[in-house]
Amino acid sequence: MSAFLDISYITKTYGAKSGPVTVVREFNLRVNRGEFIALIGHSGCGKSTVLSMVAGLQAPTTGAIILDGKEVTDAGPDRGVVFQSPCLLPWRTAYENVALGVDQVFFTSSRADRRAIVEYYLSVVGLADSMHKRPAELSQGMRQRVGIARAFALSPKMLLLDEPFGMLDSLTRFELQGVLLDLWQRDRTTALMVTHDVDEALFLADRVVMMTNGPEAGVGEILEVDFPRPRDRGTLLEDPHFYELRENLIGFLNERSHRKPVAGPPPSLVAAGYA
Amino acid sequence: MNEASNALPSLRSRLDALAVAGVRNLGIPLVAIAIFVGAWSLAARTIQVSFGSLPGPAAVATEIGHLWQDHQAERAREQAFYERQAERKKAFLEKNPAGEWKERKYAGRPTFFDQIGTSLKTVFTGFVIASLIAVPLGVLCGLSKTFNLAVNPFVQLFKPVSPLAWLPIVMILVSALYNPAHPLFEKAFLSSAITVALCSLWPTLINTALGVSSIDQDYLNVARVLRLGWFAKVWKIVLPASLPLIFTGLRLSLGVGWMVLIAAEMLAQNPGLGKFVWDMFQNGSSQTLAQIEVAVLVIGLIGFALDRAMLALQRAVSFGSQAR
Numbered sequence: 001m002s003a004f005l006d007i008s009y010i011t012k013t014y015g016a017k018s019g020p021v022t023v024v025r026e027f028n029l030r031v032n033r034g035e036f037i038a039l040i041g042h043s044g045c046g047k048s049t050v051l052s053m054v055a056g057l058q059a060p061t062t063g064a065i066i067l068d069g070k071e072v073t074d075a076g077p078d079r080g081v082v083f084q085s086p087c088l089l090p091w092r093t094a095y096e097n098v099a100l101g102v103d104q105v106f107f108t109s110s111r112a113d114r115r116a117i118v119e120y121y122l123s124v125v126g127l128a129d130s131m132h133k134r135p136a137e138l139s140q141g142m143r144q145r146v147g148i149a150r151a152f153a154l155s156p157k158m159l160l161l162d163e164p165f166g167m168l169d170s171l172t173r174f175e176l177q178g179v180l181l182d183l184w185q186r187d188r189t190t191a192l193m194v195t196h197d198v199d200e201a202l203f204l205a206d207r208v209v210m211m212t213n214g215p216e217a218g219v220g221e222i223l224e225v226d227f228p229r230p231r232d233r234g235t236l237l238e239d240p241h242f243y244e245l246r247e248n249l250i251g252f253l254n255e256r257s258h259r260k261p262v263a264g265p266p267p268s269l270v271a272a273g274y275a
Numbered sequence: 276m277n278e279a280s281n282a283l284p285s286l287r288s289r290l291d292a293l294a295v296a297g298v299r300n301l302g303i304p305l306v307a308i309a310i311f312v313g314a315w316s317l318a319a320r321t322i323q324v325s326f327g328s329l330p331g332p333a334a335v336a337t338e339i340g341h342l343w344q345d346h347q348a349e350r351a352r353e354q355a356f357y358e359r360q361a362e363r364k365k366a367f368l369e370k371n372p373a374g375e376w377k378e379r380k381y382a383g384r385p386t387f388f389d390q391i392g393t394s395l396k397t398v399f400t401g402f403v404i405a406s407l408i409a410v411p412l413g414v415l416c417g418l419s420k421t422f423n424l425a426v427n428p429f430v431q432l433f434k435p436v437s438p439l440a441w442l443p444i445v446m447i448l449v450s451a452l453y454n455p456a457h458p459l460f461e462k463a464f465l466s467s468a469i470t471v472a473l474c475s476l477w478p479t480l481i482n483t484a485l486g487v488s489s490i491d492q493d494y495l496n497v498a499r500v501l502r503l504g505w506f507a508k509v510w511k512i513v514l515p516a517s518l519p520l521i522f523t524g525l526r527l528s529l530g531v532g533w534m535v536l537i538a539a540e541m542l543a544q545n546p547g548l549g550k551f552v553w554d555m556f557q558n559g560s561s562q563t564l565a566q567i568e569v570a571v572l573v574i575g576l577i578g579f580a581l582d583r584a585m586l587a588l589q590r591a592v593s594f595g596s597q598a599r
Contacts, residue, residue: 055500056499057496057500075496076502077500077502081500083496087494087497089497089512089515089516091515100511101501105501
């Protein structure tokens with residue numbers, strides 16, 4: 001069985017004035033359909049670069065990304081992206097921001113159907129009463145809710161989340177993690193999320209991919225997170241296993257992330273059971 | 276009771292602060308204007324020109340009254356003309372009902388206030404022509420480096436050219452190319468409007484190009500992720516995102532256009548404020564200098580009003596974080 005998302009040996013080199021800089025080197029990852037993957041690493045390690053290559057916003061220098069049997073060559077609405085800053089269009093209301101994509105993707109549906117889709121996703125993220133406000137009238141957290149609704153409303157093959165809660169205070173972050181998990185639970189869209197928050201990764205993901213430090217960053221280790229779903233933050237926090245995993249992650253980030261990835265078969269394949 | 280008496284002084288001090296700010300923001304300009312008017316009337320009393328003394332503020336105020344009376348009188352004559360014509364028409368049609376009556380237009384001379392109207396009409400025509408050229412061109416410049424490089428030499432070359440240099444060329448071209456059987460516009464009007472357009476399109480062009488080329492990459496990523504077509508991208512993302520700078524350009528353009536218009540009207544003899552100033556200068560009666568001074572003040576006030584209107588529009592299209 002081939003993986004739903006197959007990232008094989010991608011390397012990204014930027015031409016800088018002081019010579020080329022290789023940000024990511026021979027990054028390998030295979031993701032199964034319906035999996036939630038968290039990509040964790042120190043800031044500047046190139047995890048966002050990997051995500052933006054999967055999104056098709058940047059092309060890898062070498063290597064290839066294959067999503068559902070097709071090579072990724074350009075950005076497209078089959079991958080819903082939630083950016084760190086929600087980057088809503090400030091001249092459009094929350095509704096109009098979501099509708100922009102929905103009208104583009106579901107252009108064959110009737111006007112009423114498209115309207116229903118937009119309203120459904122906005123109410124699921126808790127914005128039923130603020131649909132017709134402009135981004136300037138919404139709080140940071142509410143704007144990111146719109147960003148989440150905008151990505152889910154396109155019913156994408158894959159969700160790409162680039163530190164979506166990085167700019168929020170911790171209370172709002174908890175709230176939005178819940179919103180995200182609830183939505184994700186409904187149709188289990190394959191998701192790849194970049195984060196530097198250990199607890200967030202453990203709470204949301206099926207597997208946590210730890211990246212080594214850049215430049216020339218790659219996959220360091222992969223951690224299976226086998227808590228049953230649906231997950232509840234309270235239960236999780238009482239589970240001693242949670243703290244074991246957490247220790248492991250923090251240990252990697254503090255010590256082992258400095259080492260270069262070992263030679264031989266990519267650890268991603270080992271951990272996923274392919275090699 | 277205690278709280279109320281505490282709240283009162285703070286409210287009072289806030290009101291005081293407001294009053295002080297109000298007095299300052301309104302008072303200082305008023306004092307400055309008073310000083311200017313004083314210096315002006317002093318100059319008026321001491322400077323002698325070829326036909327008596329320089330008109331002071333009082334003379335100008337009187338002249339505004341005269342111009343208004345002229346306007347009223349002219350309107351009354353016009354109305355009387357049309358009433359007479361209607362009577363004659365009635366009489367004519369009673370005599371021979373099958374006959375064809377030819378309506379005549381009143382051919383009185385335009386008053387100062389008619390000329391203000393003509394000037395506004397001309398400047399807006401020129402401004403609309405300029406905007407219709409400059410905004411699309413600016414969008415293309417902002418989107419394509421190649422196109423920008425191609426257009427840039429012309430911008431640099433033609434931007435500093437005075438309206439007085441353009442006008443003869445425009446007038447000759449208009450006479451050569453615009454000869455319809457039933458002209459919709461006067462040639463002088465067209466020449467003035469086109470000259471205004473030629474001189475005023477540059478700020479819009481430059482600011483639009485700047486606005487489009489400096490759009491946040493995130494917005495363009497949204498367009499890429501959604502695979503918007505070229506027109507949808509321009510219409511839904513590029514144009515709205517650069518509206519604040521486009522309007523900055525439009526505002527500058529309208530200001531330039533209004534300034535250029537007076538010179539263009541003088542030379543092209545378009546019956547607007549420019550022609551009014553020129554005619555007054557030529558006829559040289561004792562009132563002319565005062566009337567020119569009225570024209571200067573009115574030109575200034577209208578320019579100010581146009582700028583304020585454009586500023587309000589500019590603010591209305593600046594959303595959220597972009598609002599200044």
